[in-house]
Amino acid sequence: MPTPVKKGDVPRSEDDKSAIAPESSRGSGRRLRGAVAHYLGTAIVSGRIAPGETLTGEVANAEALSVSRSAYREAVQVLTAKGLLESRPRAGTRVLPRSRWNILDPTLLAWAFSGEPDINFVRDLFELRAIVEPAAARLAAARRSKEDLKAMKDALGAMRRHTLATEAGRIADRDFHEAILAATQNSALTALTASIGAAVNWTTQFKQRMRALPRDPLPGHVRVYDAIAAADADAAAAAMHTLVDQALEDTRAAITNLAADRE
Missing domain, CATH: 1.20.120.530 (GntR ligand-binding domain-like)
Known part of the structure; x- marks a missing residue:
C-alpha cells in the first residue's frame, strides 16, 4: 500500500503508483478519481493522514500517483464535499478536524x-x-x-x-x-x-x-x-x-x- 500523500511524504515507487492507478483503470477519469478519493479518504479516516496536515501540491501529487491533474483535483473535490479537506489559495489543501467530517456519509x-x-x-x-x-x-x-x-x-x-x-x-x-x-x-x-x-x-x-x-x-x-x-x-x-x-x-x-x- 502506498504511503499517504502529504508534505514530504509521497509515494515514489512504481508499486505505489500502480496501487492508485493500475493499468486496467488508466484512461478512465471517473475510475481514477474514485481510486484517488478512496486512497486519500481511507488514509484520512484511519488517521494515517491526521487532521491539520497539509497535502503536497496538485502537480506533485498527480505525478506521484500517476494520475492526471484533473483526476486528482476531482478527487480532492469529492473529499472536500464530504468535509474531509479544505483548499485555500496559497495555503494549500489541509485535512479538516473530525468535527467537520460528514461522518454519516x-x-x-x-x-x-x-x-x-x-x-x-x-x-x-x-x-x-x-x-x-x-x-x-x-x-x-x-x-x-x-x-x-x-x-x-x-x-x-x-x-x-x-x-x-x-x-x-x-x-x-x-x-x-x-x-x-x-x-x-x-x-x-x-x-x-x-x-x-x-x-x-x-x-x-x-x-x-x-x-x-x-x-x-x-x-x-x-x-x-x-x-x-x-x-x-x-x-x-x-x-x-x-x-x-x-x-x-x-x-x-x-x-x-x-x-x-x-x-
Whole structure:
C-alpha cells in the first residue's frame, strides 16, 4: 500500500503508483478519481493522514500517483464535499478536524470500516443508532402499514435464508432496518435511511470479517418485528435497543480481537 500523500511524504515507487492507478483503470477519469478519493479518504479516516496536515501540491501529487491533474483535483473535490479537506489559495489543501467530517456519509462509513475503525467513532455511531432506531421502532409500531410489515418480513426471510455471512444476508439486514425507518412515515427520520443502512451494513461486514459474530442476531430482529406487528410500541423500542446494544458489544469484541492479532 502506498504511503499517504502529504508534505514530504509521497509515494515514489512504481508499486505505489500502480496501487492508485493500475493499468486496467488508466484512461478512465471517473475510475481514477474514485481510486484517488478512496486512497486519500481511507488514509484520512484511519488517521494515517491526521487532521491539520497539509497535502503536497496538485502537480506533485498527480505525478506521484500517476494520475492526471484533473483526476486528482476531482478527487480532492469529492473529499472536500464530504468535509474531509479544505483548499485555500496559497495555503494549500489541509485535512479538516473530525468535527467537520460528514461522518454519516455512506462512502465515508465504508472507508472507516475498510481497516481497523477508531473505537470512539464506533461508539459515536452506535450511540446515534441507540437514540434513533428505538424511537423509529416505536413510531413504526404505531404507523406501519401492511406493505411495511411485508417489507420487514421479506427481509427477515432473506436473512434467515442467506445468513449474515453472505452479502445477500447483510443486504437483507440493512433492508430490515431501512423498512422500519420507512414505516415511521416521518420524513426527517427517513432522510437518515442511507446512513443508518450503511452503518448496519459495514459494522456487520466488519464483524464477519473478524469472525466476531458470537450470537445469532436473527432472533433479536424477529422480536423487533413481532412487537411492531403487534403494534406494541414499548416492546418494539425495547427490543431494538437490545439489538443495537448487542451489535455494539460484538463490534467492540471484533476491534479487540483485531488489535490482539496485530500485537
